[in-house]
Amino acid sequence: MKILVAIKQIPRRDATPQIDESGRWNPDEQSEFETNEPDAFALEEALQLKDRHGGEVVVLSAGPERVAQSIREALSLGADRGIHIVCDDLAGLDTLGLAGRLAEAARRESPDLILTGLQSDDLGLGQTGVVMAELLDIPHATIIMQVEAGDGRVRVKRELESGWFQWIELPLPALLTIQSGIAKLRYASLMGIKKARTKEIRKIEAAELAAPPPPSVTLHRVFPPQSRKSTQIIGGPPAEAAAKLVEKLRSEVRAI
Amino acid sequence: MSGVLAILEQRGGAWNRMSWEAFAAGREIAKATGAPLMACVPGYAIEPLLPDLMCRDAAKVYAVSHPLLENYTADGYTAALEQLVKKAAPEYVVFPHTYQVRDFAPRLATRFGETLIADVVGLEIRDSRPVFIRQLMQGKLNGAYGHSGRGPCFVSVQAGAFAAEGLEAGTPECEAFVPELAESRIRARVEPPFREATQTVDLSSAPIIVSVGRGIQSKDNLPVMETLAEALGAELAASRPICDSGWLPMERQVGSSGQTVTPKVYFAVGISGAIQHLIGMKGSKCIVAINKDESAPIFEVADYGIVGDLFEVVPALTEAVRRAKS
Ligand SMILES: Cc1cc2nc3c(=O)[nH]c(=O)nc-3n(C[C@H](O)[C@H](O)[C@H](O)COP(=O)(O)OP(=O)(O)OC[C@H]3O[C@@H](n4cnc5c(N)ncnc54)[C@H](O)[C@@H]3O)c2cc1C
Ligand SMILES: Nc1ncnc2c1ncn2[C@@H]1O[C@H](COP(=O)(O)O)[C@@H](O)[C@H]1O
Numbered sequence: 001m002k003i004l005v006a007i008k009q010i011p012r013r014d015a016t017p018q019i020d021e022s023g024r025w026n027p028d029e030q031s032e033f034e035t036n037e038p039d040a041f042a043l044e045e046a047l048q049l050k051d052r053h054g055g056e057v058v059v060l061s062a063g064p065e066r067v068a069q070s071i072r073e074a075l076s077l078g079a080d081r082g083i084h085i086v087c088d089d090l091a092g093l094d095t096l097g098l099a100g101r102l103a104e105a106a107r108r109e110s111p112d113l114i115l116t117g118l119q120s121d122d123l124g125l126g127q128t129g130v131v132m133a134e135l136l137d138i139p140h141a142t143i144i145m146q147v148e149a150g151d152g153r154v155r156v157k158r159e160l161e162s163g164w165f166q167w168i169e170l171p172l173p174a175l176l177t178i179q180s181g182i183a184k185l186r187y188a189s190l191m192g193i194k195k196a197r198t199k200e201i202r203k204i205e206a207a208e209l210a211a212p213p214p215p216s217v218t219l220h221r222v223f224p225p226q227s228r229k230s231t232q233i234i235g236g237p238p239a240e241a242a243a244k245l246v247e248k249l250r251s252e253v254r255a256i
Numbered sequence: 257m258s259g260v261l262a263i264l265e266q267r268g269g270a271w272n273r274m275s276w277e278a279f280a281a282g283r284e285i286a287k288a289t290g291a292p293l294m295a296c297v298p299g300y301a302i303e304p305l306l307p308d309l310m311c312r313d314a315a316k317v318y319a320v321s322h323p324l325l326e327n328y329t330a331d332g333y334t335a336a337l338e339q340l341v342k343k344a345a346p347e348y349v350v351f352p353h354t355y356q357v358r359d360f361a362p363r364l365a366t367r368f369g370e371t372l373i374a375d376v377v378g379l380e381i382r383d384s385r386p387v388f389i390r391q392l393m394q395g396k397l398n399g400a401y402g403h404s405g406r407g408p409c410f411v412s413v414q415a416g417a418f419a420a421e422g423l424e425a426g427t428p429e430c431e432a433f434v435p436e437l438a439e440s441r442i443r444a445r446v447e448p449p450f451r452e453a454t455q456t457v458d459l460s461s462a463p464i465i466v467s468v469g470r471g472i473q474s475k476d477n478l479p480v481m482e483t484l485a486e487a488l489g490a491e492l493a494a495s496r497p498i499c500d501s502g503w504l505p506m507e508r509q510v511g512s513s514g515q516t517v518t519p520k521v522y523f524a525v526g527i528s529g530a531i532q533h534l535i536g537m538k539g540s541k542c543i544v545a546i547n548k549d550e551s552a553p554i555f556e557v558a559d560y561g562i563v564g565d566l567f568e569v570v571p572a573l574t575e576a577v578r579r580a581k582s
Contacts, residue, residue: 013528016551017397025397094371095362121394125374127362134366139443140330142359159513160449161355163506169445181500216405217371220387225398227556231545234562241562242572245544246580248560253542255464255521256488256580 001055001149003046004111005079006102006129007039009063009070010122023221026091027122028064035070038117042178044185046115047078049149056080058109062101064088068201076188076196083109087206091219097212099131104209107136113154114175118143126177133175140175141168145182257408259315260286261346262295263337265354266305267328274352276420281379281413282350283313283423288381294318294344295428298336300326306430313426318344324437330360331442336435338367343433346408348386353412361412368407375531377417390414394530395553415512415535457491457507464490465519467510467537468498471526471547471566475503480570481525487577493517495527511536526566529554546570 011017011031019025046057059074061067062085071082085101093101106114114136116129133140145165146157155169159179188196232248234241250256262282264275279295286293292315297305300323309317320340324332333356341349341364351357353375365372378389380400388401388411403409459465466485472478485492492508499509510517512532522540527533529545529552537543538557545558546569555561562569 011393013394014549015393016549017393019397025392096366096369096371099366123392124390124394126358127372127374130359130362131366131371134334134363140363141444143355159355161512162516163514164449164451166449167447169447171443181496213369214404215371216369216403216407216409217373218402218404219399220402221400222392222397223400225391225395225553225556229543229557229559231555231558232560233550233555234560238564238568238572239575241564242569242576243579245560245562245573246576249521249542249544250580253521253559255542256577 001049001053001113002109002111003049003055003057003113003115004106004109005039005043005046005057005059005074006114006116006132007043007059007061007070007074008036008117008120009033009061009067010036010120013037013121019222019224023223025222033066033069035073036117036120036122038119038178038180040185041180041182042115042117043074043077043079044183045147045178047186048183049113049147053149058083058111060102060105061085062087062098063090071201072196073188075199075201076193077186078192081199082201083204084201085204085206085209089206092215093212094215094217095125095127095131097215099128099135100212101206101209102128103132103135105204106132110173112172113149114173116175116177118177118179129175129177136175138173138175139170140177141170142177143179144176145179147176257345257347259292259294259344259346260289260348260350261341261344262293262350264295264297264309265352265356266297266299266302269302269304271305271308272352272354273420274354274415276423277415277418278350278352278413279312280418280420280423281376281411282348284379284418285348285350285386288384288386289347290384291347292316294346296320296340296433298325298333310428310430311425312428313424314428317428317430318433319430320433320435322435322437324439324442327446328356329442329444329446330363331444332437333360334363334367335437335441337364339435340433341368341408349408349410351410351412353414357412361410365410368410370405370407370410372410372412373401373403374412376411376413391531394528395556396551414531416538452506455507459491459493459508459510459515459517462491462517463520464488465493465517465521466490466523466525467493467495467527468525469495469527470497472498475501477567478503480567484523484570484574484577487574487581490523495533524554524558525570527554528552529557
């Protein structure tokens with residue numbers, strides 16, 4: 001089975017984002033980056049499917065030069081090849097524009113299965129995979145917690161709200177968006193890291209792909225969220241702050 | 257192209273409550289743009305649900321019914337709603353941001369050459385056009401999005417962002433709409449929904465909950481939290497990654513895919529405050545947040561906050577609770 005995994009590199013989740021005066025936020029100016037967490041799980045699931053059924057795992061990422069690092073990490077974990085759509089205009093694209101690029105690169109590979117994360121932790125759009133499936137005219141399922149593959153089909157466990165699940169079966173080729181926690185993540189071995197150096201990362205320049213349509217949705221401005229409550233921040237050294245908090249929980253909340 | 261179409265959700269003949277929040281958001285956009293509001297409910301044999309809708313302040317209700325819509329499939333719903341949106345030709349299409357909507361709405365928008373504005377938390381009106389606010393960086397930032405596409409603008413709204421209460425009454429006209437669907441075009445075979453294990457802990461009745469997140473770093477550190485819970489006489493709960501890693505059982509997970517709780521006091525310790533977690537606990541009477549990152553979104557919903565290292569703050573808190581109780 002040939003599996004394509006779309007991975008996105010995002011600013012580290014513990015970063016404090018900086019906004020400039022004009023309400024713009026440019027993560028490239030400040031951040032350290034990491035692979036989007038659900039995508040790491042998508043990759044793990046792909047590697048486990050390969051362990052069980054054989055085949056090939058190809059990772060695909062669109063972004064500036066720095067995303068090659070995330071692709072390299074995926075290769076050291078066991079992915080066979082990487083494809084890097086080199087572009088630094090992602091901030092100016094909407095999902096349709098980005099998914100169009102990813103879908104075009106995916107089409108050239110004709111994979112049996114495409115895995116994406118269920119959402120990116122920076123933009124939180126939760127839809128790039130679904131849009132890719134529509135553009136490729138293949139079936140999809142979202143928020144997947146388990147995958148059973150066989151015989152030209154996949155049977156997948158989809159998460160519903162509040163602890164409910166559902167199994168659904170799709171013909172291949174298909175696209176799945178993977179939920180965090182689907183499997184236990186592996187670590188890269190020294191051997192894996194060594195091997196990764198010899199694996200291929202093919203670069204595709206954005207200009208080689210169809211020009212994206214003008215965006216229909218644009219981010220105008222970014223601003224810090226306002227507190228929904230008047231939060232009392234209790235300061236001081238730990239022992240003092242703890243004592244003050246307990247006093248408030250006793251006198252103001254009457255809970256202790 | 258004019259008007260606002262709210263697409264409501266039901267399963268097995270029961271409304272998803274978030275439907276009315278999407279209706280409320282649609283109402284707001286309709287008012288701001290001076291356009292009529294339409295509502296639709298897709299499914300099969302949905303007649304018993306219609307009275308709930310026919311008393312609402314909308315111009316028109318579409319009952320979209322077909323046997324192939326009885327069980328949800330992305331292909332069935334996308335095809336049916338594509339036909340309805342073409343017929344009703346709205347300028348805005350509003351959904352509740354449910355798991356089902358996440359599953360098909362991006363596909364539907366793509367058919368119109370559009371991008372869904374997903375998980376919207378608020379609206380601003382500029383020159384009688386809506387600007388949509390959604391969260392970025394897991395709630396650390398808000399972004400304002402505008403629509404400039406030529407097709408309809410597709411929007412889904414986050415749970416709790418628009419108030420379903422206090423909607424006005426009305427007498428919409430009702431139209432049945434039977435989409436053309438073929439079984440051969442529905443690629444998924446679906447099995448009935450099920451619940452995993454039976455619940456043995458009922459967090460919803462606990463007066464105090466101490467909830468732990470990824471700030472705890474490893475399973476070996478959990479006793480720090482257990483001791484605090486014991487001192488408070490509280491139940492221990494967790495964010496999703498803690499349960500995913502198997503450090504605590506799934507039944508102690510709070511959030512959109514876990515339990516919803518409303519205790520008298522909820523301690524969120526080393527939890528960042530992602531929306532999927534907040535959905536499960538923001539109704540708590542009092543929220544205490546302990547986090548080393550002062551920009552963590554959990555502080556936005558907290559009544560009391562301590563910015564600090566939980567490994568220093570929690571033992572101190574346990575001590576203080578013990579002292580207060582003795
Ligand atoms: C469809 C879907 C459903 C989901 N369902 C749920 C759900 O039901 N429940 C749920 O919880 N999540 C759910 N999630 C996941 C959610 O989006 C977040 O990823 C998750 O809640 C994050 O958990 P966390 O806050 O523990 O971890 P993180 O976001 O990693 O936050 C850890 C926090 O700990 C703080 N910290 C670190 N070290 C310390 C220290 N020493 N002292 C004090 N603070 C420290 C950090 O500053 C940070 O704020 C869902 C996601 C999706 C997409
Ligand atoms: N630039 C990108 N390159 C590769 N994959 C991406 C990119 N952006 C998004 N994805 C994939 O789409 C998923 C959903 O992202 P989003 O729609 O932004 O929430 C991610 O988890 C990735 O798997």
